[in-house]
Amino acid sequence: AQTVTQSQPEMSVQEAETVTLSCTYDTSESDYYLFWYKQPPSRQMILVIRQEAYKQQNATENRFSVNFQKAAKSFSLKISDSQLGDAAMYFCALRGRFGAGTRLTVKP
Amino acid sequence: DTAVSQTPKYLVTQMGNDKSIKCEQNLGHDTMYWYKQDSKKFLKIMFSYNNKELIINETVPNRFSPKSPDKAHLNLHINSLELGDSAVYFCASSQADRGNGYTFGSGTRLTVV
Numbered sequence: 001a002q003t004v005t006q007s008q009p010e011m012s013v014q015e016a017e018t019v020t021l022s023c024t025y026d027t028s029e030s031d032y033y034l035f036w037y038k039q040p041p042s043r044q045m046i047l048v049i050r051q052e053a054y055k056q057q058n059a060t061e062n063r064f065s066v067n068f069q070k071a072a073k074s075f076s077l078k079i080s081d082s083q084l085g086d087a088a089m090y091f092c093a094l095r096g097r098f099g100a101g102t103r104l105t106v107k108p
Numbered sequence: 109d110t111a112v113s114q115t116p117k118y119l120v121t122q123m124g125n126d127k128s129i130k131c132e133q134n135l136g137h138d139t140m141y142w143y144k145q146d147s148k149k150f151l152k153i154m155f156s157y158n159n160k161e162l163i164i165n166e167t168v169p170n171r172f173s174p175k176s177p178d179k180a181h182l183n184l185h186i187n188s189l190e191l192g193d194s195a196v197y198f199c200a201s202s203q204a205d206r207g208n209g210y211t212f213g214s215g216t217r218l219t220v221v
Contacts (some may be wrong), residue, residue, distance in 0.1 A: 021132065033207035033209070035209045035210070037209075037210075039149070041216070042217050043193070044212070044214060045198065045200070045212035046208075047209045050207055050208075050209055052207050081188060089149050093209075093210070095162060096139075096141055096153055096156055096202070096210070097153055098143075098151040098153070100150050101149050101150065101151065105148070
């Protein structure tokens with residue numbers, strides 16, 4: 001079975017700065033998708049970015065990018081130019097399974 | 109047009125009661141999920157159905173029973189509710205062979221008193 005691990009329960013970043021959230025996973029499959037989701041206080045789950053495992057190029061969506069290291073089974077999320085609205089819980093996901101989440105605080 | 113709708117949004121009930129949460133998706137997805145999110149925000153997968161077939165059945169009490177009458181619906185029935193069942197329950201759907209991710213419902217906050 002797949003497992004997803006997020007080892008940072010909480011992270012903090014200054015507004016306009018950059019922060020990286022970590023995620024590692026385990027799977028025996030060679031082709032799969034990885035996702036980062038954001039959950040603001042409204043509790044709605046919002047897809048931030050996705051990565052297909054057989055694509056070597058790291059995915060980018062505006063201020064959000066990933067560092068995907070397939071051999072190391074690592075999938076980190078980088079948020080550039082952090083904004084107050086980025087404050088939320090962030091979850092990494094693989095095959096329906098989610099990590100424990102990282103609570104991101106953005107300081108003005 | 110809500111893509112994944114679950115009802116009710118809030119549910120307060122007494123210990124020992126039986127309750128159901130309904131979920132419907134209009135996205136044509138072939139896979140549906142139930143998750144439990146506790147007070148620490150941990151999102152635990154409970155069940156997953158693909159085309160009405162149970163494919164993920166995590167270790168949850170057998171008081172929880174999913175029912176999928178068709179691939180657009182996945183309901184969750186809970187018997188003999190306990191205080192520890194209090195949580196937010198999310199329904200989600202996805203298309204298994206695409207990488208579009210999971211579309212979530214808005215959640216059902218269950219409070220057992």
